[in-house]
Structures are given as structure tokens and as C-alpha cells.
Amino acid sequence: MEEIFDAKKNEYNSDDLSILTWIINNNIKTEKGEIIDFKDRLFLLDILTDWSQEIVIKKCAQIGGSVTFNIKALFATLKLGWNTIYTFPTDSDVNEFVNTKTNMIIRNNPVFGEMSSDNVQRKTLGDRTLFFKGTVSKTAAIMTTADLLIHDEASRSDQLVLDTMKSRVKASKFKGRWLFSNPTTDKDAIDIAWNKSDKKEWHIVCGGCKTEQVMTFPESIKVNKHDISRTRYTCKVCDAMITDDMRRNGYWKALSPGKKISGYHISLFMAPWVTAKEIYDDSKAEQAYFYNFVLGEPYVPTDFEVSKRLILDNWTPKDLRTGKYFLGVDVGNIKHYVLGSEYGILKVGKFSKWSDLDELIKLYSPVMVIDAMPDNTMSKYYVENYRATYMSYFKENRDNPKLTVWWGTGDRRGIVYSNRNRVIDELIDVLLRAKILFGLDNHSEIYTYLKHWESLRKVKSKDRHGAETYEWESTNGQDHFVFATLYYYLAVLSSGSGSVFGESTQFQQKEVQLNDAKSVEDLSRVFCSANGMEYDEE
Ligand SMILES: [Zn+2]
Secondary structure: OOOHHHHHHHOOOOOOOOHHHHHHHHHHHHHOEEEOOOOOOOOOHHOOOOOEEEEEEEEOOOOOOOHHHHHHHHHHOOOOOOOEEEEEHHHHHHHHHHHHHHHHHHOOOHHHOOOOOOOOOOOEEEOOEEEEEEEEEOOOOOOOOOOOOEEEEEEHHOHHHHHHHHHOOOOOOOEEEEEEEEOOOOOOOHHHHHOOEEOEEEEEEOOOOOOOOOOOOOEEEEEEEOHHOOOOOOOOOOEOOHHHHHOOOOOEEEOOOOOOOOOEEOOHHOOOOOHHHHHHHHHHOOOOHHHHHHOOOOOOOOOEEEHHHHOOOOOOOOOOOOOOOOOEOOOOOOOOEEEEOOOOOEEEEEEOOHHHHHHHHHHOOEEEEOOOOOHHHHHHHHHHHHOOOEEEEEEEOOOOOOOOOOEEEHHOOOOEEEEEHHHHHHHHHHHHHOOOEEEEOOOHHHHHHHHHHHHOOOOOEEEEOEEEEEEEOOOOOOOOHHHHHHHHHHHHHOOHHHHHHHOOOOOOOOOOOOOOOOOOHHHHHHHHHHEEEEEEEO
């Protein structure tokens, strides 16, 4: 550590203004009361000491960025005499962050003695103030002028409010604007600013061939197929092992030098405490999560629609019955259902009377997931009266972005929550890997079933905070079988293990020749005949 601080001394020779000297001299502690230690986070040092007017940081999750910026904002208030506005997407994000991080930092460090930690939205020192504000907020807009705007989670914030706030720094000499966030999709706030920046990437040097390089996926990971635990980081050129020290002792280098905006890209490749195997494992998880939170990159979905091929490729003439049944029910005037085993789908169909569902339950005793919308009266009835029945709600889990599906406990028992767009991504991913097969015992609904999947589009939209996002939508509202399939998938997940979909290799898939088919009807005909079934005209 000593060397680093010494090296920095020449650049920041005024003790009063050097944030590093200040941190050392005052033994600045984190929110946990620990002395700040940058040993594993050398990449944060340049960011901490960068006083560029415009900074953008495109980052992965859990690298200590928010706390670093918080300390920097407190330093700017205390030592530089700046008024700073620090934003989060919502007021509740502000409350959570200030109470668990900022207030703890203030309490743990006597240097902030006079700064009050009582007021969540305002930290005042002398005539200087650090304001915290949600971009989606019930409190009055901040009318005061500021020297610096810091936008934490910029990509998930209300973009209009971020733009409006630019006027707050007009009167200031410094006019600072610092953005940092996990990216979401391309052309979001972070991506736009990043593309205008000097694009600093963390460069490392291979100890073997001495080649300077930026670590990327999948090139920088060497998977050991015989012993997965020995998966390691690798040099892109000579294949030598890249050690934790090599990753730790990298340096920032701009890919587009000379730009006004100072940009940094932080990925988990730079975190010495993250192993190659962990990154490899995450790469197999849901892709939006892997890009945004592991690689620190925007996720641009490539599968904008689900082709019939995706479904038909998973067709099998084999009997998928195992004696265990899982049922997904999409509720509307007409109810759509998908019934299957842990290996795949056996039956799809529609009904209008609830008594038909009772019949299905009597016949198969399935584990069931039923849509709780638009009206949960009946789904509640089934949850209360049948064993192994869950009602489904779509929801986002802000506390744990990794969670796509979670189960209600206590008085929420019998509820399954999932993140709508991400669980559809996951389902499609599972289909792409042929972990759900189709072995339908009748085909009267195949045409409609495929039509529903084909109506699905991934479209870019704005979430309720105005942030860029993407959403699965149906072009015609006819997507009931998609959701029935999704509920079937959740029912299988509920039975206990993610490994359920792991191995279905015992069922060989049958190749279906689709080249001559010009329409969904043709396709249905093709695969019916390929599997010795008669095709019903609808
Ligand atoms: Zn090398």
C-alpha cells in the first residue's frame, strides 16, 4: 500500500486536497468500521483521486463503488466546500443507502464530527450540504444550486429527472457530473455516456509472455473439463495462468484518450477475490444478469423472438411420463394449461369451466402453479384446497438482482414470485438447451401453441422510472400458452431442485426437417408426420 500512496504523492501534493492523504491521516473507516483497505481494490484508487468534471463508471455488482463515491462526496463537502446532490433511483433506495452506509461512515469517523447523521436527505457541514435524493421522489425538487451531481444507479434512474438536474450545477465553477451504474441494455444512460468517454479499461500484463491485455469473457477463462474446480484465468496469447496478483496489479489505460468524459469500466475480472470458476458458473446463469452484474456490460438480447424451430427442435417421440406431473395454468375467460413431467411437456389444452381443472387435478395430482392475475379468487381457492399448489405473481427483487424466482414464506406461503422478463429469458434459455422436451400425446392445440410463442417479441421500453429496459410482449395479446408453459416450468422448479432440468439426455431428440415448411401450419404437419401422428386441420 505504501508504494501506491507514495507514487500518488507527486500528483496530489497539497495535503489538504489529497483525498488519499486525508484517508490515511484520519484513519477513515468504512461503514463496517474497518480501516479502508485498497489492497484488493487498487482499481478504485484512480477513481477516488479523479476530479474530472465528468466521470462515468460502467460497473459490475459488489465492488465497493458506492461506498468509495460516498467517501469522496463527504470529502468534497468537508474539504473542498462543495454542495453536492447525490441521487439514487428512488427515495427508498436513498433511505436504505444513507441509513446503512452514509450514516455508519459518519458515525465511524470523528472527522465528520459536526456533520449530523439524523436527517436522511441532508448532511450539513458549516454552510455546505450533501443532499441525497431519489429521482422518483415524493419530496419537493431540490431548488438549490450545487457544484457536483453524483448519480448512483444512473441506468435505473428516471432519465428525465437526471437531465433536469443538470441545471442545478450551472452556477457552479466546477459543474461536476459523475454517473455510475450497472448497465442495463445498450443506449441506456451509462452506455451513452461511456461511449462519449475516454473508455479506460483495466490492463494487466501476463507474467509469461509479458503481453498487456484486458480480460474478457470467454477468452480469459480456461475451463478444465476434467476437474471443473481447476478452471483458471488464462493469458489470451500464451495460455499461461493469470494470477490474482497480476489481476490486482493492473492499471487503467484509455482506449479513446483525449475525451472530456473520464470513463472507467469495472468487471468482476478485476476482483482478486472472484475465481475463474465463479465467473464461468455465472456465465451459465441468466444472460442479462451475467452481462450487467458480472461483466459490467449492457445486455443486448439477441433472441428477439422465439422461432417455431426452437419448440420443434425439442420434439421427441419418446414417452416422457415418469409418474410425476406438473401443471401450469394461465387464467382468463379461457384457461390455458400445460401439463408435463420433469422431462417435458405431455399435454397442452384449454378449458373454460373451473370444474375442468378439478378433473385434471383428480386425474394427475400434479404440482400446480396458477396465475394469480387478473383476479386471485380462484387461484387462492386452489392454493388453500390443494396440496403443492402455488399462485404466481410477477415482481422485481431489488435486494437480490440475482434472484429470478423466489417462494413466499410465512403468510405468503403458496405464492411464487418471479421477475417476469428474466424468468421468460430463463425459460427460453432452458428450451434452447433442450432441457424441456415436447412429447405431446395429442396435437389438437399445437397450432395455437406455436402461434402464441411466435407472437412474443422482446421490445425495448422504459420502466416506471423512465430507465431503459426491455420487455417480452405479445404482438396480439395471444400469449396464454407461453405463460401456461412458464407456470409449468415454475411448478417443476418448486419440486425442489434446479437439477431437475439437468439431464434429459436419455431422451434422444428427433430431428425435424423444417426446410420445406412455409407456415406454422406446414410445420405442424411436418412434425406430426415425422412422429407418426395425424395432423388435424383447425
Ligand atoms: Zn501470456
